[in-house]
Amino acid sequence: MRLLTIGAFARAARLSPKALRLYDELGLLRPAAVDGESGYRLYDPDQLEQARLIAWLRRLGMPLARIRRVCDLPPGAAAGEIAAYWEQVLAETAAREELATFLVDYLSGRGSTVEETSSLLGIRYAARSESGLGRTSNEDTAYAGPRLLAVADGVRGSSGDLASAAAVEALKPLETMTVPAEDLLGALADAVGDADRALKEIAASAPSGEAVTTLTALLWSGSRLALVHIGDTRAYLVRDGELFQITHDHTYVQALVDEGRLTAEEAASHPRRALLARALTGTGGVRPQLALHDAAAGDRYMLCSDGLSAVVPADALREVLTGPGAPQEVLDELVARAYAAGAPDNVACVVADVVSLETTPGAGGGS
DSSP states (O other): OOOEEHHHHHHHHTOOHHHHHHHHHTTSSOOSEEOTTTOOEEEOGGGHHHHHHHHHHHHTTOOHHHHHHHHTSOHHHHHHHHHHHHHHHHHHHHHHHHHHHHHHHHHHTOSOOHHHHTSOEEEEEEEEEEOOTTOSOOOEEEEEOSSEEEEEEBOTTTTHHHHHHHHHHHHGGGGTSOOOGGGHHHHHHHHHHHHHHHHHHHHHHSTTSOOOBOEEEEEEETTEEEEEEESSOEEEEEETTEEEEOSOOOBHHHHHHHTTSSOHHHHHTOTTTTOBSSOBOSSSOOOOEEEEEEOOTTOEEEEEOHHHHTTSOHHHHHHHHTSSSOHHHHHHHHHHHHHHTTOOSOEEEEEEEEEETTTSTTTTSOO
16 A cells, blocks of 8 residues: 655644654654655555544643553543543533632622631531441541541552541641632642642552542631542531532442433442542542532531441431531431441541631530
8 A cells, every 4th residue: 555645644634744743753653654765754544543533632632641542542442531531621620610700709709708708617526437347447537627627538459548548638737727718729729739649659659559549628718618529438518407418429320320321229229339430549630629618607517438428328317417416426326327237338427517606615626
């Protein structure tokens, strides 16, 4: 078959010769032959399909390193990789949209000002992490302080106990940092980046070469709080007697529910319901959900690992969380219900009540 010059091939593929030279240098698309005298690159017409695929992926904005990975995969796996990339783009776009909305509201005066968000609110809190029945290790970490609530669930066999502890530890400096309400998201995002770098160090010395954990955390400033979430740990809010889940599970099964391919009932018993679509892995590809919320006196927040949410039904969670009792009492009841349900997994949980410090002196401490 006759080979095409780089110019002819570029025209047929709707690419520039400059782009083809770059793809050659990066190993994405090598020429079929190079003329020994002129040094001209020559291409086989059969290479047009790959060239067009690269061009399409570039139009999607896919980085060249990831395009190389796609091109090395068989068609089915390549399709899955493209779908995963696009999910990442949508998640990052949604996070930027939330931040843009906040900035527009803040700068136009429609949102809360810094003075307004500095109203005297505090939290009463309790945290607990317990091993599941029959478990010989506990990869779950729970933390609660005056400004930070966090739960992380490490993946077994991937230094999960070290990963979850390191992720929460990376956030703890936020407790003592002066972070204005308008910079909560930025501070939290930076801390998650520190967490991911800590996991990279753990993975480097782990027998499995991996360190994986989920993470859900809330950071407070006045009456404004920032949420970071990645994986299937969850955050719930009780307000005016109603229970709301304010996070979205990053799991394979939840994605099927979102696409309408599974019902919530089918997802609850799906054999792959624990398969994570997103987590902290120490690889630099951190894509957490970031969001801002306004707190009010009387709110109750609960963060937990799936060792609680997967075995205690939503109506039982609502019953306990909307009932009376201080955070420690409520937390103990939730853990007891998980054990009554068999507790096949480890259980980590944080419960915090928002209180007005103007009317309840000293209410910001733990209980």
